[in-house]
Amino acid sequence: MATPRLSPAQERALLADYRRRLEACVPWSEVTAWAPELNVQAATYDVAPPFADVLMSDAPVDDLRPTEHVDSPRGTFRYCHRLHPRGRPLLTWWGRQTGTVIFDRDVAIPALFQARADAGSGGGPRFPGSPWMSLTPAEFLTLEPGTRIAKGRVVIAGLGLGHQLVAVSRRFQVKKLTLVERSRELVEWLMPALAPRLRKPVEVIVDDAYAALPKLKADVALVDIFPRYGEAGPAMAELRRRCRGIKRMWGWGE
Numbered sequence: 001m002a003t004p005r006l007s008p009a010q011e012r013a014l015l016a017d018y019r020r021r022l023e024a025c026v027p028w029s030e031v032t033a034w035a036p037e038l039n040v041q042a043a044t045y046d047v048a049p050p051f052a053d054v055l056m057s058d059a060p061v062d063d064l065r066p067t068e069h070v071d072s073p074r075g076t077f078r079y080c081h082r083l084h085p086r087g088r089p090l091l092t093w094w095g096r097q098t099g100t101v102i103f104d105r106d107v108a109i110p111a112l113f114q115a116r117a118d119a120g121s122g123g124g125p126r127f128p129g130s131p132w133m134s135l136t137p138a139e140f141l142t143l144e145p146g147t148r149i150a151k152g153r154v155v156i157a158g159l160g161l162g163h164q165l166v167a168v169s170r171r172f173q174v175k176k177l178t179l180v181e182r183s184r185e186l187v188e189w190l191m192p193a194l195a196p197r198l199r200k201p202v203e204v205i206v207d208d209a210y211a212a213l214p215k216l217k218a219d220v221a222l223v224d225i226f227p228r229y230g231e232a233g234p235a236m237a238e239l240r241r242r243c244r245g246i247k248r249m250w251g252w253g254e
Contacts, residue, residue: 090136142253143252154177158209177201220248
């Protein structure tokens, strides 16, 4: 089957729209709201990464140089800054709506990769091509609704790269903060890097969220343990049924 080709008029229209978006870039901030089209000044995309000195790169994750990544002690996780090129659209989402964001110059996206279960066998890649977690605009925008409801005694299930934990720790409405994370390696490696940015003490429970949450009492639980956006519904319904001691529960993607 022949590949469809754009007409000259269509190519000109796409190029004009591309230029328009680059010229319309505005600063990113904590109050940036989702929109189908976001055009962002890269210099303002300050995400305060846990390992700030890592150099950005677009090389395959397995081929990164020592200055371009930080590995967890047992090598299960690899942190890096993925180089995202100027003007290339990144997908965003809000409920069932999708959109794109572009930056007016190359930008570093903090990303965390988890080693393959079969890493070390067969000579294949150690890390998958897609990150386990990355601090894209979509991540910030979709975590914000949960952060906004945090108050009183708050439980966060799922550490990820720690963005929501840091954001919730800065809310004066939050009196007590508990983290539930099943990977002890991730906790022991990442929490010291996050500590300077945390405004409140954090109680850490190393356990599976489905086992730990029903035993806890809290005003709010923020649950971010789902592989893909929009898949929280059935699992959250079951958690709500079992978590009698938690007054309000929010799941990423609900």
